[in-house]
Amino acid sequence: MTAAAFAAYLAVRRGWLGRTGRPQPVSPALAMVVLAWHLLVTPSLIRLALWAAGFTPGASNLRLRERALELLVAYGAAAPVVALWVWLRRRPSERRWAEQARDRVEAAQPARRRVAPTRLARATLIALAGLLIAWPIVMLTAEVTGLIYEYFTGAPRPTIAHRTLGELAAAPTGDPWLLAAAGVLVILVPVLEEVVYRGAIQGVLRDFTISPWPAILLTALLFGVMHIGPADGVAVPGLIVFGIALGIVYERSGTLLAPIMMHGLFNLGNIALMLLIRPEA
Numbered sequence: 715m716t717a718a719a720f721a722a723y724l725a726v727r728r729g730w731l732g733r734t735g736r737p738q739p740v741s742p743a744l745a746m747v748v749l750a751w752h753l754l755v756t757p758s759l760i761r762l763a764l765w766a767a768g769f770t771p772g773a774s775n776l777r778l779r780e781r782a783l784e785l786l787v788a789y790g791a792a793a794p795v796v797a798l799w800v801w802l803r804r805r806p807s808e809r810r811w812a813e814q815a816r817d818r819v820e821a822a823q824p825a826r827r828r829v830a831p832t833r834l835a836r837a838t839l840i841a842l843a844g845l846l847i848a849w850p851i852v853m854l855t856a857e858v859t860g861l862i863y864e865y866f867t868g869a870p871r872p873t874i875a876h877r878t879l880g881e882l883a884a885a886p887t888g889d890p891w892l893l894a895a896a897g898v899l900v901i902l903v904p905v906l907e908e909v910v911y912r913g914a915i916q917g918v919l920r921d922f923t924i925s926p927w928p929a930i931l932l933t934a935l936l937f938g939v940m941h942i943g944p945a946d947g948v949a950v951p952g953l954i955v956f957g958i959a960l961g962i963v964y965e966r967s968g969t970l971l972a973p974i975m976m977h978g979l980f981n982l983g984n985i986a987l988m989l990l991i992r993p994e995a
Contacts (some may be wrong), residue, residue, distance in 0.1 A: 736926070737968050739815035740917030744802050748795060748914040749818045756792045763791035778885040782895040785878070789902040804871035815921055839977035840967045841898075848959035848976075849983070856952035863948045879988045895986050904977035911937045911957070912964040912973050930961030956980065 753852065764770075767787045769780070775785065781845040802808055839940030859870035878899065886891045911933055919929035938950045960973040967973075 719855040724869055736920065737964055737970075738803075739812045739819075739921050740914060741811040741815075742918055742921075744799075744808055745914045746920035747802060748799055748910065749850075751790075751798055752795050752910050752914075754794055759791040759794070760788045762964050763787050776881075778869060778882070778895065779888055779891045780876075782898070785895055785898040789898055789906060792906055793902070796909050798913070799913060810846040819924075831838055834971065837967050837969050837993045838975060840963055841979065844959055844963040845979050845983075848956060849980070851959070852898075852952045852956045852980075855955045859948055859951045863933065870949055872946050873991060874988055875946040876984070877944050879984060880922055882985070883988050896982070899981045899985065900978045903981065904974045907937070908960070908970055908974045908977055912960060913970050916961055916964060926961075926965045930958060930965065933961055935959040942994070 762942050764784065764787055767783070769776075769784045769787065856875075863869075871881075874883055878895075882895055883893060915936060916929045916933040919932055920926060923929065934954050937957035937960075938954035940948060941953050961979060963976055964970065964973045
């Protein structure tokens with residue numbers, strides 16, 4: 715019902731995404747540096763940090779305390795890509811490039827107007843609205859995908875389709891390390907992933923097209939596919955749909971704050987659902 719209403723709204727209100735200021739353009743050079751760091755340097759930093767902390771990457775027999783510390787170490791080692799992003803965005807050469815890119819867009823679409831940067835309160839409202847609209851669509855996608863999986867394989871779908879959530883499900887509710895692990899999933903993971911996917915990938919793809927949709931859809935596809943491994947394949951379609959929602963929120967708000975908050979709330983909601991449906995509950 716929600717999906718049909720939203721689709722009808724987009725069909726009637728053509729150019730809906732174009733009614734706001736688009737996110738700040740990202741130069742190909744900045745995107746390449748961030749992606750190269752994320753794909754080539756970050757994995758090495760994570761392995762080195764885990765080795766220094768005494769963890770074996772991919773170990774499946776860790777207790778909750780060890781898993782929470784492993785998550786903190788791994789995402790702490792991945793955090794420099796966020797600092798790199800912030801630093802490069804402030805470079806004079808990047809600012810000049812972004813200004814020239816805005817001028818090119820306005821020359822191609824003179825009817826569009828610049829708007830002031832989105833404030834925190836408005837970004838929060840957009841994130842909440844985006845989550846309320848996207849959540850039932852994502853859940854419906856997951857349900858349909860699960861039915862298709864069961865039909866073709868004859869096997870029951872996994873109750874919890876994300877490896878980390880599955881491990882947390884086995885922990886006692888009152889364990890303080892459950893809160894620490896949840897903090898990583900709700901805060902660190904959204905910041906890192908939104909900088910890389912919406913910030914760098916969607917940002918640079920957006921500059922090659924007038925319409926935002928190719929950038930949103932391709933980024934969402936990459937977002938879903940890159941979760942294969944940590945998440946079961948049956949969860950990927952739902953993640954792609956969620957990635958589309960995050961891309962729309964980024965384009966609509968013009969700031970990464972909105973998709974970061976929406977992503978964090980989505981992860982928090984999934985953790986809450988995990989605690990409700992786990993066998994011990």
